[in-house]
Amino acid sequence: MLKSGMCNTGERTYSRTIAFSDIQYQLAKEDDKKKIFGEWCSVINYFNQDIPFELTFVNTTSLASDIDGLTCVPYKDDGRNDIRDEYSSIIKDKAVLGNNGIRRYKYLTFSVDADDEGAAKSRLAAHEAAILKNLKEMDVPARTLTGTQRLETLYTIMHPFRTKIFNFQWKWLSTTGHTTKDYIVPKELKFYDTYIRHDGLYSSCSSIFLPAAELEDSFLSDILSVNCCMTVSIHVLPVDRKKALKIAKDTYTDLQSMKIDEQKKAVRAGYDMDTLPDELVDSLDEAKQQLAAMKKNSEKMLIATIVIMNTAQSPEALKKDINIISSIADKAGFEMYPLRYRQEEGFQSMLPLGVNNLTCDRTLDTSSLAGFVPFTTNELIMPGGQYYGVNALTKNLIMANRNKLHNPNGLILGTPGAGKGMFAKAEITDVLLKTDDDIIVSDPEGEYSPLVELLGGQVITLSTKSGCYVNPLDINLNYDDEDPIAFKCEFVLSFCELVAAPKTGLDALEIGIIDRCVRKMYEPFMENPENAQPPILEDFYNLLNEQDTPESIRLARALEIYVHGSLNYFNHHTNVELNNRFVSYNFKPLGKQLKKVAMLVMQDQVWNKVSINRNISETGEVVKHTWFYDDEFHLRLKEPQTAAFAVEIWKRFRKWGGIPTGITQNVKDLLRANEAEDILDNSKFIVLLDQAEGDRTILAEKLKISDTQLSYIDNAAQGHGLIFYGRVVVPFEHEIPSDTNLYAAMTTKLEEVHKND
Ligand SMILES: Nc1ncnc2c1ncn2[C@@H]1O[C@H](COP(=O)(O)OP(=O)(O)OP(=O)(O)O)[C@@H](O)[C@H]1O
Ligand SMILES: [Mg+2]
Numbered sequence: 075m076l077k078s079g080m081c082n083t084g085e086r087t088y089s090r091t092i093a094f095s096d097i098q099y100q101l102a103k104e105d106d107k108k109k110i111f112g113e114w115c116s117v118i119n120y121f122n123q124d125i126p127f128e129l130t131f132v133n134t135t136s137l138a139s140d141i142d143g144l145t146c147v148p149y150k151d152d153g154r155n156d157i158r159d160e161y162s163s164i165i166k167d168k169a170v171l172g173n174n175g176i177r178r179y180k181y182l183t184f185s186v187d188a189d190d191e192g193a194a195k196s197r198l199a200a201h202e203a204a205i206l207k208n209l210k211e212m213d214v215p216a217r218t219l220t221g222t223q224r225l226e227t228l229y230t231i232m233h234p235f236r237t238k239i240f241n242f243q244w245k246w247l248s249t250t251g252h253t254t255k256d257y258i259v260p261k262e263l264k265f266y267d268t269y270i271r272h273d274g275l276y277s278s279c280s281s282i283f284l285p286a287a288e289l290e291d292s293f294l295s296d297i298l299s300v301n302c303c304m305t306v307s308i309h310v311l312p313v314d315r316k317k318a319l320k321i322a323k324d325t326y327t328d329l330q331s332m333k334i335d336e337q338k339k340a341v342r343a344g345y346d347m348d349t350l351p352d353e354l355v356d357s358l359d360e361a362k363q364q365l366a367a368m369k370k371n372s373e374k375m376l377i378a379t380i381v382i383m384n385t386a387q388s389p390e391a392l393k394k395d396i397n398i399i400s401s402i403a404d405k406a407g408f409e410m411y412p413l414r415y416r417q418e419e420g421f422q423s424m425l426p427l428g429v430n431n432l433t434c435d436r437t438l439d440t441s442s443l444a445g446f447v448p449f450t451t452n453e454l455i456m457p458g459g460q461y462y463g464v465n466a467l468t469k470n471l472i473m474a475n476r477n478k479l480h481n482p483n484g485l486i487l488g489t490p491g492a493g494k495g496m497f498a499k500a501e502i503t504d505v506l507l508k509t510d511d512d513i514i515v516s517d518p519e520g521e522y523s524p525l526v527e528l529l530g531g532q533v534i535t536l537s538t539k540s541g542c543y544v545n546p547l548d549i550n551l552n553y554d555d556e557d558p559i560a561f562k563c564e565f566v567l568s569f570c571e572l573v574a575a576p577k578t579g580l581d582a583l584e585i586g587i588i589d590r591c592v593r594k595m596y597e598p599f600m601e602n603p604e605n606a607q608p609p610i611l612e613d614f615y616n617l618l619n620e621q622d623t624p625e626s627i628r629l630a631r632a633l634e635i636y637v638h639g640s641l642n643y644f645n646h647h648t649n650v651e652l653n654n655r656f657v658s659y660n661f662k663p664l665g666k667q668l669k670k671v672a673m674l675v676m677q678d679q680v681w682n683k684v685s686i687n688r689n690i691s692e693t694g695e696v697v698k699h700t701w702f703y704d705d706e707f708h709l710r711l712k713e714p715q716t717a718a719f720a721v722e723i724w725k726r727f728r729k730w731g732g733i734p735t736g737i738t739q740n741v742k743d744l745l746r747a748n749e750a751e752d753i754l755d756n757s758k759f760i761v762l763l764d765q766a767e768g769d770r771t772i773l774a775e776k777l778k779i780s781d782t783q784l785s786y787i788d789n790a791a792q793g794h795g796l797i798f799y800g801r802v803v804v805p806f807e808h809e810i811p812s813d814t815n816l817y818a819a820m821t822t823k824l825e826e827v828h829k830n831d
Contacts, residue, residue: 088194089428094216099449103780130426172469185428279420318375463808479758484735488763520662531656537663543646574632707736711747741769764790
């Protein structure tokens with residue numbers, strides 16, 4: 075192996091390996107599947123008799139340290155480490171139990187012949203660029219491996235169940251006189267008739283009789299989705315076009331003469347001369363089609379060898395794994411057989427080196443080989459991102475960072491009880507435990523309080539009984555480029571509109587009066603902001619009365635109930651701590667009218683928070699995001715004054731480091747709102763839980779969901795569904811085990827909530 079990633083595999087043969095990732099295939103729409111299949115055929119057709127290639131698929135165990143790295147939530151000095159322990163172990167269980175800790179890798183190794191390293195290098199480089207380009211056209215993420223990465227890959231394949239990290243440095247070669255091989259091979263390697271022993275492990279190499287006809291395109295992904303340690307390699311040698319055409323023609327001619335023989339036989343026996351064996355008729359058809367395709371160059375003739383190596387820790391486990399694989403092969407109509415007395419050749423050929431020492435070849439054409447579609451589904455694993463359960467297809471963890479999207483705006487949609495709240499609460503927990511970000515929740519049902527308490531946040535229950543007051547006229551002087559008074563003015567305008575003219579809106583005169591009064595009201599405060607008390611609603615009300623115009627009197631009347639009447643809840647100075655990282659506004663106790671006002675007041679608090687955090691982010695070293703959860707989001711979209719806020723944060727929040735999430739069971743209500751298009755188009759993170767039939771149809775159209783994907787949100791279990799992360803769509807299962815403290819603080823099931831009391 076050379077440092078560059080080129081490997082000298084024979085006297086004049088050199089190879090290189092490209093690692094590539096999965097893309098959405100099994101769940102894609104039929105049209106998209108066809109497209110991907112066609113593109114995959116083009117990837118294969120790029121190769122010719124001078125560039126043999128090998129596809130290698132590796133399922134191997136993760137290192138314990140890798141799993142820890144992914145699942146462990148680092149401690150912080152904030153009194154929440156007990157919860158961190160519980161939370162990490164929830165994730166770790168999923169990482170290990172879901173798929174036995176199996177990780178999956180895909181490689182393409184291609185070889186060229188050359189007289190020396192220099193010639194090999196330039197030849198390989200040219201092909202590498204072309205292959206990468208073809209993969210890129212399919213949107214398949216791919217990269218060429220360096221020498222160290224190729225060694226590590228080989229080491230990983232030969233040492234599953236290991237606990238050590240691969241350790242190697244190029245300079246060791248010159249000082250020790252070792253070769254690269256010495257650093258990767260097993261210490262012990264013994265070949266028997268049908269199995270191999272290496273370092274206390276048991277492996278066995280098998281092959282499969284490949285059919286010439288096209289196969290189910292899910293065959294390979296079915297095999298690879300088995301959670302066992304194995305490597306599947308397919309060696310492919312394209313046949314020279316002239317030779318291939320000749321073979322195809324010969325086959326066709328042979329079949330033709332067989333047909334004539336059969337016809338003669340039939341006539342002699344007194345049958346109709348067209349009574350031919352079905353098999354012969356089929357073969358003739360196939361041969362004819364193949365010949366035609368080859369002439370058009372859309373199909374190539376390929377010689378393929380497939381080798382599978384299973385590895386386990388005991389002979390019994392090995393046998394079990396092999397049985398699973400061979401029954402999948404059976405079902406697809408192939409026979410899998412052990413490479414008797416050829417284990418050593420099997421072992422060599424299984425490695426992604428581009429070396430094929432086996433002779434169990436089979437001639438296929440491009441589309442038959444392409445039938446081994448190596449694609450299943452996208453994975454969403456961004457280490458350090460938030461945890462969102464596991465991929466329903468592969469059981470791999472889902473971790474994603476919403477900040478890496480064009481916009482981090484989110485929606486969580488699902489039928490009542492589908493698990494929207496749970497999903498949001500799990501994300502909140504993750505954010506609180508892993509980052510320094512702040513979280514604000516608008517909680518009209520009062521269901522977040524237990525979680526807020528568990529996580530040491532601040533619940534602000536908006537009710538006279540609770541004695542918690544938030545003064546809507548508190549002013550934040552930290553708005554950088556914006557005039558704080560103007561900002562406040564806008565708030566008071568919305569407030570007055572909501573209470574005095576919700577349907578018609580305010581007229582120009584009224585707006586003028588309000589603006590004047592607001593500026594006047596803050597004058598005493600602005601003179602001495604350090605010590606003065608901010609005004610309250612009553613001050614504003616008094617100023618309105620002083621104006622003594624019909625408009626101002628009318629406005630004052632509308633406000634009266636909020637100052638001196640039964641709705642005077644918002645006419646108090648703030649007496650709660652708003653500096654907590656996690657603040658939840660519970661406005662369940664408020665009546666309908668005050669709820670609307672409360673939403674407006676909250677909006678103001680949200681802007682306050684993001685602007686403070688933006689200042690911190692701009693001046694300090696930490697970036698502090700503000701996550702805002704808006705449960706029962708459809709309520710906000712009902713009133714024009716609050717709906718306007720939703721649109722505004724969906725458009726502008728991102729630039730302030732804000733991450734908003736709307737949560738609602740009413741997809742129809744959401745989409746009926748005038749603002750819906752804006753909000754849906756500007757949400758790059760969408761979580762769909764179980765959906766009612768009508769909503770499913772609407773969403774399928776709006777979000778272009780395939781039928782197979784739709785099945786994941788039709789009668790879905792609680793906490794199961796689809797995540798849209800930008801263009802990536804992943805079916806997920808995000809279960810919070812019910813025996814945890816976190817679950818107890820998150821559940822909304824009546825009997826469980828009361829158990830907590
Ligand atoms: N991810 C999950 N893991 C475990 N249990 C869940 C999960 N999601 C939902 N559940 C169960 O379903 C119940 C209802 O979930 P949740 O409160 O999140 O529903 P919701 O979608 O917010 O409903 P609503 O629209 O009525 O507010 C939970 O109390 C819990 O028992
Ligand atoms: Mg809910």
